[in-house]
Amino acid sequence: MSKERIKIAAEMFEIMPSEYQDLVDRATYGKEGRGWKDIGTSKELIEEHSLCAGCPESMAFRYILASLPAPEDTVMVGSTGCTSLVFPHVGVHNIHSLFGNQNAIASGLKRALSVRFPGQVKDVVVLAGDGATVDIGLDMTLQAWFRQEKFTTICFDNELYANTGGQESGLMQKGFVAKMAPVGKTFEKVKLPEIARESGCHYVVNCTVSKPNLVEKVIKNAIHVAREIGPTYLQLYTPCILEIGKNSMEGLQEMRDSEKPTERFAYKEYVSDEAKELLTELAAKEKERKAAAKKQLAEKQLAGKA
């Protein structure tokens, strides 16, 4: 989508809601090298959310939306759960249809966009919880990977069904006592990152969202690889502070504790050879772009002094 499409006729500008005026004036649609550092200085693609105070999902949402390489040509697909409370506030097209069918929706969507806009960038990004991704929707999650569908699947892993009140999920740790697991979960946390690798994903990362620069990096990598090569998967720990008995201020520490080298969210990645090649190429280009920008800035400053 050209940014021209969201421009407001001068005569109408004043009567539009302030969020829309902001979107036109200060959003980072089409900005090269956009990222998490734009947060606070430009219009974000997320409005106030309706999650619990201090919910790490809200941080994750902000970092992800700031890091999309081409939000003006990105359609997101969600599923039922806490994330479906946020999507109505998001400034990119997004689809909620049913619970667990997100990767099926994304398969059809990506193919339709490829038929309608051949040769153009149209990124599709799935963002769903662990119940949707691993339990009710596992079939469709895996089948989309088997078919090498070219979109990114992001799983917000909070290790339970948060929106329905804290029931056991497949990604919950063994032994955790929860609703529907009254004597503790009896089987291990499902190893979806490993399954993703074996199912044909070209870029897989398991991490927390404690570090915005890391989230930015993995989001960009995952979307670029999906655009050019094939399916990618990100499993991001976004703890449900409410259901694990933490306070609003404790989400960040919970993530830091869980990403220590011996813990279950220690950074883990898998990159296929094809994807490695692409990412090396992109990194070189990015380096060039930054060097050119720096040079341009220096020249400008020099010219200013002169």
Next chain:
Amino acid sequence: MATQSVVGTKNRAGQVVTDAWKMMHEAERTPCFFTGSEVIKEAIRRANCDVMIAYPITPQSEAAALIGELFAEGFIGDYFRGESEFAVMSQCAGAAFGGARVFTTTAGPGTMRAMENFPMWAGARLPIQMIVTCRGINSPLSIQPDTLEISYLLNTGMLVWHAETAQDFYDWILKGYMVSEEPDVHLPLALCCDGFFVTHTKDVVNLTPADMCLPPYDPYRSPVPCMDMECPPVRMMRDPFVMKSNYISYATHASWQQEVWAAVERSRKHAIRWLDGLIEVDKPDADILIVSSGTAVSQGREAQALLEEDGIEVGIVKIKVLRPWPGDEIREATKHAKHIIVPEFNVTGWLAKEIRATIPNADRVYAGPHVCGGMTMPPEVIAADIKKHLGIKSESLAGRGS
């Protein structure tokens, strides 16, 4: 709009985009002798479809595979086999959200497995066309014709049409897109037929020219935004209504459901125009009327001929469209009838219940005969039931113990 401006141009397969009304009503027709499955393929060849998603289940597998051949020949933008009917119907939704003209086929247990998708399709206003080649859904396993699954579709908010013949099928697939894609309708269509009887038998069908196709779907002629990031990403609502327990939330959900059903109603005028009425009536002045849909109508016609030999005049009402329900038409067509016979290929008699709820003096309705589980419906059985209903003694039919 775009649909007019593209007439005369060529599509991806080199077919000439033709005004749909002219193509269906004025273009020269060529008779062919095809199975119902082949007829589905020929209709889709001319439908300018963007995406078709397939899954094997008898008796629609052949049609679904034949459309794969169309994809290989370049007539369809994309085509693949999904992993289950639930997934396929979600994939169809994804493609329709992305602005594609979408086609799929299913049957029996597949329809039931996919059921969660259908009210979602209607609520999301996705004009997907789904062929339903009806078959048994009960256990023990049956692959034989049975129309019980149609009754489950009637309250989904989809348009539901019931084809009798392969010719109906051919014409209605193409006309169906024209009706369901109207901006004031923009709803999915379940185009049903009786499996095997229509899909696996050969019939003479008059085809429109193969070098003509429908105008492409224009996803911007829609009551909801197309999810392609080619229009501004409107903020749908300040707060999502899903979790709210307040009057505004209830009112929003209620008004949207009402709007979906109002859109079903608005399809009425378009369906009347394209299908030449929602019902078709033969001899409305007869005291006895056979009222039905699908191939039960064909069997009714045979029974009509048998009874005529005995000097009993019987009229026929063929119901073509089940949603929107042709209540006024049925009341008008049956106003003189003393006896209304509703033969059906299912055990519950859902069509007779709908008719009883529609007309005055509903005790005129005789629900039956019913055959199910793949049984055929010999015209003799309909004729015998009519005679029995009239108190006329008829010869006993083998195996019926009468």
